[in-house]
Amino acid sequence: TLESWGNINFLDLTYDLVTHSVSGNAVRARVEWLVRFSPKSGGQPQESKTTLDVIFKKEDATWKIGEIKSSL
Numbered sequence: 001t002l003e004s005w006g007n008i009n010f011l012d013l014t015y016d017l018v019t020h021s022v023s024g025n026a027v028r029a030r031v032e033w034l035v036r037f038s039p040k041s042g043g044q045p046q047e048s049k050t051t052l053d054v055i056f057k058k059e060d061a062t063w064k065i066g067e068i069k070s071s072l
Contacts, residue, residue, distance in 0.1 A: 011045055012036040025058040030071060 013035050020028045031052045038045045050070075057066035 007040050008037050009040055010035065010037050026066065027056045027063075029054050029056065 013033070015034070016032045018030045018032075020030060022028075031054050033050045033052075035048045035050075036045055037048070053069045053071045054065060055067040056063050058064075
């Protein structure tokens with residue numbers, strides 16, 4: 001994976017986090033990642049979008065990722 005990343009110019013990375021519910025020490029949210037990149041060898045910039053359903057859990061006063069599922 002690291003070798004593959006070395007062949008790519010990362011142009012931009014953004015994310016949007018939308019909270020769906022808060023219940024005690026758990027938060028359900030949808031996270032959308034948008035990555036813009038181009039090959040170092042040349043070529044047109046490309047985009048990749050990933051959407052994940054995430055459950056964040058509060059443990060010892062710190063928020064941690066408890067569960068991740070790909071979103072369709």
